[in-house]
Amino acid sequence: MDPFSTEGELMNLQNYFYQGQYQEAIDFDTAGLSPENKLPARVLSLRAQIALGQAEDVIADVQGEKDVELVAVGALAELAAGNESKALKIAEKLSTESGDNGAVQVLAGIVLQAAGKSEEALALLSNHQGNLEAVALIVQIHLEQNRTDLAIKEVSAARSWAQDSLLVNLAESWVGMRVGGERYQQGFYVFEELAQAPSTSSTQSLISQAVAEIHLGRLDEAEAALQQALSKEPKNAEAIANSLVLNIIAGKDAKQLTSELQSVAPNHHFLVDLQEKSELFDKAATKYSAKVTA
Structure with a gap:
């Protein structure tokens, strides 16, 4: 076994x-x-x-x-x-x-997967025999590949033999956050239950709850959850990154949080993506620079 x-x-x-x-x-x-x-x-x-x-x-x-x-x-x-x-x-x-x-x-x-060898990772993980953590990782990889259809299929299959598993509930919530619509609320219920229960409350649960709240347009509630997460772990990169995103959505200054994230996790995927987008914008902008003639 x-x-x-x-x-x-x-x-x-x-x-x-x-x-x-x-x-x-x-x-x-x-x-x-x-x-x-x-x-x-x-x-x-x-x-x-x-x-x-x-x-x-x-x-x-x-x-x-x-x-x-x-x-x-x-x-x-x-x-x-x-x-x-x-x-x-x-x-x-x-x-x-x-x-x-x-x-x-x-x-x-x-x-x-971290080395970019997704197909090799999936081939290895597909050997599992009832390994729910392998299932959860397969779901994450499919979501990173933007293959929500395959992620849904994987969760549905696992649900048939591990209905009450925490990992299956979490994986289903991850998929729900990608699908959107009413699935945001379903994901929120799972994350909220984990975040509020004394025996399971963790920084990650609070961050997940906050992300669901953001998608549901409940920015004040999201801010409260993220502040609680940061009170537990002031240097948690994911809590800082999501607080940064929340500030941008709310029209608030995000410079301080950007600086904090750069200090805590300079190679965080949010910062890397932001830098890439900035460089692409600058490159595109050069095509439309005003031409001054004498």
Whole structure:
């Protein structure tokens, strides 16, 4: 059985991780776990460390490990540390030699997708046997490819055998945010429930709720959710980026938030995209420059 789709002993730890409660995942007491669940629990804890910016510590922790799950964690840590070529080399080797392993599918899949190898990532992930995290990653990749139709198909298939899963609910909400219309409200309900429940509230839940609120035109509510997120994590790049977008929509000055985002995450996709658009605008503008004749 794939440990990454196992319910029961690992459910609380998995939920902490999937909801972005990374410190809770790290602090989770694993003393009572059965021997077969010790390794997947360690993998989740290490991934939580990576998410909190501790990639170098994780690289040191898993150095010399033989378990393919931990080697895969090392690849993800190398990616987070900026060593993309090394991460990709490890991920490609793992996908060839251990592509039937659930942890390898997900972690190597993340590395492959980050390197722009979407088809290779999808091919690896398609080997899953009831691995809901693999399903969620497939949905994310399809959305990045603007293949909403395939994302919808993937969620519908997963819903038939994992109806009450948190990951399926989240994946369905991601798709809903892309489809729009009444699906914005459906996504909002999922994110709001996660953000308001004391046992599941996290910065990521609040950010997701705020994004739904923005799409629904409820800017004051979105601002309140983002302020709450920033009170939890003042340097959270996604909270800053979405606050920046909200300010622009609301007609407010966004210079300070832009500066904060540049300081916290200079390579954030929002800033990269903004720079590319600015350069394209400047290039187009040169074609229409006024010509002064003597």
